[in-house]
Amino acid sequence: MALLEPRSSILDPRLCSGFTLLELMVVLVIIAVAAALVAPRLPVAESMELQSSARRVAATLRYLEERAVAGKTLYRLHLDIATSTVRITRKLASGDEVPPDDQMLAREILGKRVVITDVSTPRLGKVSEGEVVIDIGTAGLTDLLTIHLATGTDKAFTIAALPNNGRVKVLAGYEELTL
DSSP: OOOOOOOOOTTOTTTOOSOOHHHHHHHHHHHHHHHHHHGGGSHHHHHHHHHHHHHHHHHHHHHHHHHHHHHTOEEEEEEETTTTEEEEEEEOTTSOEEOOSOHHHHSOOSOTTOEEEEEEETTTEEEOSSEEEEEEBTTBOSSOEEEEEEOSSSOEEEEEEOTTTOOEEEEESOOOOOO
């Protein structure tokens, strides 16, 4: 009489090959952590951060001019080259400066790895250290304003705000502009 072998069971460890759900999740977590550590260091990410910072500066300048003209309010644009920060204040009739009442003007404008290399106006010339304060009044900007942004790589963007018409241009590369 032949011995019948028992039917194979799904629970038989010799027949179960492959990965468990837990093992797959651990591998996915390891890959995600590695990608999160490597992605910010890629040149593409740095270049995109520079480009989006330049666009945010340009959009903020346009919006600031519109607000100043429409609201008949004097705003001050503080460009701190040493710390690479952009700050906006509203100047009161008393001469005091207060934060703007608009959240759009109070947000962070520059990316973390983006630096202001220099700022140029006909009145101040080229300034590459310290803080530059630009008044934007009821007529908008009165002088050409050029802001150069860069990252640790050799990439740069130029933001040119034209006087009296509210136009702001973003140019790839470092451009010297004059009127």
